[in-house]
Amino acid sequence: TIKMANQGLSYEGCNFLRQRLVLSTLSGKRVRIKNIRSKDDDPGLRDFEASFIRLLDKVTNGSRIEINQTGTVLSYQPGLLYGGSIEHDCNPQRSIGYYLEALLMLAPFMKMALKATLRGVTNNPNDPTIDLLKTTAVPLMKKFGIDGEGFDLKVVKRGMAPGGGGEVVFTCPIRRTLKPVQLTEPGKIKRIRGVAYSVRVSPQMANRIVESTRAVLNQFIPDIYIYTDHMKGANSGKSPGFGLTLVAETQNGCFLSAEMSSTPQGQGDPVLPEDLGRNCAKLLLEEIYRGGCVDSSNQSLALLLMTLGQQDVSKVLLGPLSAYTIEFLRHIRDFFQVMFKIEVQKPLEDERKGGDKVLMTCVGVGYSNINKTIK
Amino acid sequence: EEEARGAGDSGNCSEEETDDEDSEEESAEEEAGEVRNKPEETEEMSEEEMEEEEGVLRWKEGLQQKAAEAFLRHQEAAPNLRKLVYGAVLEADNSEDDEEELGGLFRVSRPQKSRKAQANAVDCSRFQPDTSHNWDLEEMLDSIRDCFVTGKWEEGQDAA
Numbered sequence: 001t002i003k004m005a006n007q008g009l010s011y012e013g014c015n016f017l018r019q020r021l022v023l024s025t026l027s028g029k030r031v032r033i034k035n036i037r038s039k040d041d042d043p044g045l046r047d048f049e050a051s052f053i054r055l056l057d058k059v060t061n062g063s064r065i066e067i068n069q070t071g072t073v074l075s076y077q078p079g080l081l082y083g084g085s086i087e088h089d090c091n092p093q094r095s096i097g098y099y100l101e102a103l104l105m106l107a108p109f110m111k112m113a114l115k116a117t118l119r120g121v122t123n124n125p126n127d128p129t130i131d132l133l134k135t136t137a138v139p140l141m142k143k144f145g146i147d148g149e150g151f152d153l154k155v156v157k158r159g160m161a162p163g164g165g166g167e168v169v170f171t172c173p174i175r176r177t178l179k180p181v182q183l184t185e186p187g188k189i190k191r192i193r194g195v196a197y198s199v200r201v202s203p204q205m206a207n208r209i210v211e212s213t214r215a216v217l218n219q220f221i222p223d224i225y226i227y228t229d230h231m232k233g234a235n236s237g238k239s240p241g242f243g244l245t246l247v248a249e250t251q252n253g254c255f256l257s258a259e260m261s262s263t264p265q266g267q268g269d270p271v272l273p274e275d276l277g278r279n280c281a282k283l284l285l286e287e288i289y290r291g292g293c294v295d296s297s298n299q300s301l302a303l304l305l306m307t308l309g310q311q312d313v314s315k316v317l318l319g320p321l322s323a324y325t326i327e328f329l330r331h332i333r334d335f336f337q338v339m340f341k342i343e344v345q346k347p348l349e350d351e352r353k354g355g356d357k358v359l360m361t362c363v364g365v366g367y368s369n370i371n372k373t374i375k
Numbered sequence: 376e377e378e379a380r381g382a383g384d385s386g387n388c389s390e391e392e393t394d395d396e397d398s399e400e401e402s403a404e405e406e407a408g409e410v411r412n413k414p415e416e417t418e419e420m421s422e423e424e425m426e427e428e429e430g431v432l433r434w435k436e437g438l439q440q441k442a443a444e445a446f447l448r449h450q451e452a453a454p455n456l457r458k459l460v461y462g463a464v465l466e467a468d469n470s471e472d473d474e475e476e477l478g479g480l481f482r483v484s485r486p487q488k489s490r491k492a493q494a495n496a497v498d499c500s501r502f503q504p505d506t507s508h509n510w511d512l513e514e515m516l517d518s519i520r521d522c523f524v525t526g527k528w529e530e531g532q533d534a535a
């Protein structure tokens with residue numbers, strides 16, 4: 001066991017930084033990452049990564065972080081998850097969703113319930129938006145027993161890329177153990193909801209999005225409602241933009257989502273709201289084709305919560321695994337020695353339910369939140 | 376070129392590497408075809424001319440997309456998905472004895488050879504869509520009809 005305590009894991013490159021640091025923090029295993037953009041003209045960690053590491057430092061106690069002079073080697077010795085009330089300016093190179101994806105994985109295991117006020121970009125084209133995480137990740141976590149009054153994710157101010165200026169408040173209760181889950185049957189989609197948002201452009205943009213989106217989705221189901229959200233003044237951030245988040249809800253409470261944001265000002269050809277609505281609707285169809293009980297952007301969150309659950313079998317049906325998820329599975333094996341049973345489920349010949357699905361099975365490690373104060 | 380391939384091909388385990396390169400080349404051709412069909416580009420241009428005109432960045436984008444598609448196809452065709460995911464681990468187990476010790480503190484967890492390409496790609500959870508799916512086609516729309524309450528129900532299940 002002394003050997004275990006001394007052992008750390010070693011990786012290369014800047015990719016998958018968040019998964020590595022999150023799993024290191026949860027498992028208590030130290031991690032060393034070298035060759036971070038070492039062949040790049042501008043080598044080493046970027047500002048957004050430094051900002052992420054600072055956030056991690058804020059929610060933990062006693063973490064030791066060492067970075068070499070060029071920023072190409074990072075050593076991380078995790079401390080204890082502390083939580084409590086924190087504020088953080090998230091570097092606008094990435095949206096708050098980038099930071100939140102990691103925070104969602106850590107929050108249930110803090111000593112004190114987390115209340116995080118995060119400032120920066122709420123919506124950009126590449127990271128999950130707050131709207132998406134709120135409608136998909138939060139209900140998913142509830143299935144594992146993470147729920148209660150204090151569980152909320154709220155956009156206070158919307159800040160589009162590149163300027164940002166948005167603000168998000170995330171509160172999460174703590175749990176001592178997680179429930180194992182059996183999510184093997186998604187059920188049929190009963191309704192589609194969405195948010196069409198716009199800031200610093202005509203509020204008419206959101207209405208134009210809604211119309212073109214409905215034109216595509218009405219071919220499948222009549223129960224569609226897309227809210228329009230036009231934030232003004234101090235709540236509208238620093239950059240103009242608009243976008244759409246769509247969520248398909250099944251009878252068994254599974255959520256499949258898709259989203260699209262306008263091109264950030266000064267970063268390419270502008271997009272018409274009609275095209276954005278239509279294309280985003282098609283992305284949702286693609287996500288429905290992939291299917292499963294968890295949407296593609298939350299696969300790794302589901303797999304983590306299965307891994308950390310009580311020592312019992314958890315099963316979750318997913319669509320095809322994303323490259324990001326496959327790497328996450330490998331990391332779970334490295335940090336928690338858990339390997340999943342992975343079975344491909346092909347749809348029956350006369351079934352029109354999209355592509356192949358993947359049934360993921362594991363026995364939880366019985367992770368217990370030792371940080372949690374017992375009342 | 377290696378670096379530009381992006382996050383798409385993380386699933387390659389070493390045995391299947393040769394296969395995979397083939398399919399990536401195939402999709403390179405497909406991709407070029409697709410790009411050419413876009414209205415804003417003239418059809419007469421040769422591939423090389425296009426690459427020059429579009430600049431290096433555009434070419435890299437194509438690569439990433441291709442890699443993502445090759446990866447998806449690979450996953451669909453994989454007889455054993457577990458091997459695709461954990462394939463490298465078998466190797467790592469075999470070579471456990473000659474694991475590199477770094478200053479006695481850190482253990483190299485596995486051979487890094489096949490993952491060089493994605494090691495410094497963008498850290499992003501989004502799963503890019505399969506661009507071969509054309510959601511304007513009726514047959515594509517039909518392929519998901521039964522996912523909705525409005526679709527066909529299996530016996531023993533009730534629409535209520």
